[in-house]
Amino acid sequence: MSERIEDVTVVGGGDSGLLAALALQRMNPGLDVSVVDDFGQPVPQVGKSTFLAIQQILHDSLGIDERSFVEAVKPVWKASVYFRDWCGNEPFHYPFDQSRKFPNPEERDTNEAFYFYYSELHDSEAHQSKCEQLVAQGKSPWYFSPREGGARKYDNVAYHLNTERFNEFLRDLCLDRGIRLIDDEVVTVDVADDRIRRLRSRNRAYEADLYVDATGFSRVLRGEQTDDFREFDLPLDAALNARSEIDLADVVPATVVETGEAGWFWQIDTYDNRDRGYVYASDYVSEAAAREEFVAHCEGIDADDVVKYEFDSGYHERAWVENCVAVGNAEGFVEPLQSTGLTANAKASVTLATLLSGHGRVADDAVRERYNAWVRETWESIYDFISVHYAYADGDTEFWEDAQSVELSRRTELLIEAFDRTGFDAHVDPTMGHPEIDDPLFFQPLDFYALIHHMGATSAFYESHDFEIDDETRRAVERNYGSIREDVADHYDHREFYHGALGQH
Incomplete structure (x- = not known):
C-alpha cells in the first residue's frame, strides 16, 4: 500500500x-x-551517555545551535569508554580518536609504527591519544587559542547528559x-x-x-x-541506578566501566551528579545480592535511592x-x-x-x-561490537565463565581471524567478498583490532616474525605523544569552562 x-x-x-x-x-x-x-x-x-556521532546528529542533521545547547543542557564531554577494570585486564580506553594512534597507511614503512602500537599498547601512560589524555588530565575538549581566533574545541568527543x-x-x-x-x-x-x-x-x-x-x-x-x-544471545537483563554528588573539578570525561560478579558497573559524570549503575544478569544473581554488591562498590550512594530497570x-x-x-x-x-x-x-x-x-x-x-x-x-x-567484549572476557564466577560462550556472528569471526593472520591492516575489510555479510560495520576494523588486543587477543603475524622498532620511529612516536600531553594541559577542565570560559566566549 x-x-x-x-x-x-x-x-x-x-x-x-x-x-x-x-x-x-x-x-x-x-x-x-x-x-x-x-x-x-x-x-x-x-x-x-552517548557515542561520537551524537554531535553530528544534533548540531548538523538537526540544526541545533551548539552554544545554545551547551548553555541549556550543560553536558560533560566524553572522550572515551574507559575500562578501568575489565575482567582483570590492564586498564584501557576505547577512545573516539583511536584511528589517530595509527600511522597514515600511505606513508613508507608503516609496519614499524603498527608493530610499535602492537608491542607497546599496554604502556597506557606513555602512549595516549588526545582523547585519552583528556581523560587522564580530567579536561574538557575546549581550549583558548589567540592564533585560532579564540575558544576552540577538539571535536572527537561525545556527551554525558x-x-x-x-x-x-x-x-x-x-x-x-x-x-x-x-x-x-x-x-x-x-x-x-x-x-x-x-x-x-x-x-x-x-x-x-x-x-x-x-x-x-x-x-x-x-x-x-x-x-x-x-533476541540476542546476551544474558544481561537488569540494571540498578543511583546518583551521588560531584564537584565539576572532579569530573571524569569518560564512561568508566568496571567488572562485577554478574555483570559490570558504570560511572557517568554529569554537570549535576555522578551517575552510577550496575548492569547484571538476573539468572545469575538475585536482586537483593546485586543491590548489596552495587552499594558496596559505589562510594556515596544511598541504598534507599537505588532504582531498578529491566530490559x-x-x-x-x-x-x-x-x-x-x-x-x-x-x-x-x-x-x-x-x-x-x-x-x-x-x-x-x-x-x-x-x-x-x-x-x-x-x-x-x-x-x-x-x-x-x-x-x-x-x-x-x-x-557484533558488544558481543566481542564477552567473548574475550575472563572471570571465575559462573556468569563470566558462561559469558565467554556468547554467540559470535560470522563477520566477527572473520575479523578475529584476520587480526591473527595479518595484524593491523588499514587497507582491507576482511568481511568483504562474503555474500552472507551485506550489512555495514558499526565500527572500523582497526578500532576493532585495537579493542580485542586490549582484551588479550594476539596476532600470529607479529608473534611469528622478527620485527624491530628503530630508534627514529620510536622517537617520532614519543615526540607525538609528548606534544599531545602538552596540548591537553592547556585545556579547560569542566569547572573552568562553565564557571568562566563559557561566559567569556
Missing part, C-alpha cells in the same frame, strides 16, 4: 520520541508533527519549531490487519498518516502489531510495519555497554526522516523495506 505522509503522531515524549519528531519535521518542511505523552511523569534517569536538562531542552525546541506537545495518555490502540486506525485516550481520539511508537519497553503501539522479535536484548525485525514506526527502546536494545543506544536511535530517526524526504513523503512497501533493512543491519552490527 502506498500513501503520502501529511501528518505524524509520535507517542512518547522521551528523548527518542522528541528526537524523532525534530528529525521528521526538519527534513520534511510542511509535515504536521505532534507528540502525545503524559508530560507530568518524571523523565527516566538512564541513558545519559543530564536527562532532565536534555529532555526539557528538546521539548522547548519542539515548541519553537512548531511541533505540538500534547499532554495526554494513550489507553487504546485500534488496529486492523496490523494497520493502526486510531489512538484513543480517555478524552479524545488521534488519527494520523504515520504513527511513531516511542514508548520504550512498554511498546504501546508495537505490542498491538504482529512482528518477529530477534530485553534484541530488536523487532521490522521497525516499520504498515503505518507505524517503532523507535528507541520500543524498536530494540542491545545493552548499555559502549553507550550505543541513544546515539543509534537518534541516527535511526534521522535516517527515517531523510528517507521520507528523499521519496516525497511517499510510504510504500519498497521504502518501508529499505528502512527496515537499514535498522536490522545497524542492530546486528552493534551486537
